[in-house]
Amino acid sequence: MVVDETWYLVLSAMLFTIGTAGLLLRRNPLVMFMCVELMLNAVNLTFVTFSNVLNDVAGQVVVFFVLVVAAAEVVVGLGIIVAILRRRPNATADDVSMLRG
């Protein structure tokens, strides 16, 4: 059996869907963050797959930028989560409604 790009794309689709389902299912903001990382990784895998298939380096460049933006996003997101959890320990995503004025 030859591993072709379809296998990679289907695996990436499954990973993305697991991430989406986790984001909807979980209420702990930290775990929701991890699920977003799963979705980002699924997209990265797709980019690298097409980069390999089409012999084009642009896909790998995009993955590089996705990694940087993901790192920045985690830093800012964790800052917000720390600010909320310090004021109210054991907060879940539902409790963010307390931001209402």
Next chain:
Amino acid sequence: MIIDTVVFAVAAVVILVGALGVVFSRNPVHSALMLVMTLFGVAVLFVAQEAHFLAAVQVIVYAGAIVVLLLFVIMLLGVDVAENLSTDPLAGQRPATGVVAAAGVGLLAVLAVRAVQVSTGAQSVTLPLDAGRPNIAVLAEVLFTDYLFAFEVTSVLLVIAVVGAVVMARRPRSEEADGADGEEQGVERHTDTESELA
């Protein structure tokens, strides 16, 4: 090639088990460790597809920095308590998740199969990967010529993220001056707001 198939199968199992572990672990620490497992699996598939530099960056940045940052927040804030999944505060969210997951798998699998048929498979002429040089050399040359502007904008983004994180993590000056009372005041103020809302 039998080796390719075996590597893909092992990596795919590792990725999917890790991803399901992230979603279904009750303890956030376990979720973070399962996330590391998934990230390593993706790095293996990057190597299998000749993206060696990205595989290294994946392990260093994701497994080394992002997951450690998540674990630091979990440990420092002491939020590593098991989540109570028995109640469903938002009625109908669980069934909706099931529907979204089923539809997502079906739709994305169809898309993945179709995408290969739609793709012409035309090989790149401007930015080829196999120019007889190592992967990292090709990537670096493109990054510092064609994508230089985006690369510089990235550095601005990182500075903004650092400044934002410091501003949000800092306590307001009034609370700092009061010392330990600041925390209590914060809680009190919050309780007041809650009673007002009620």
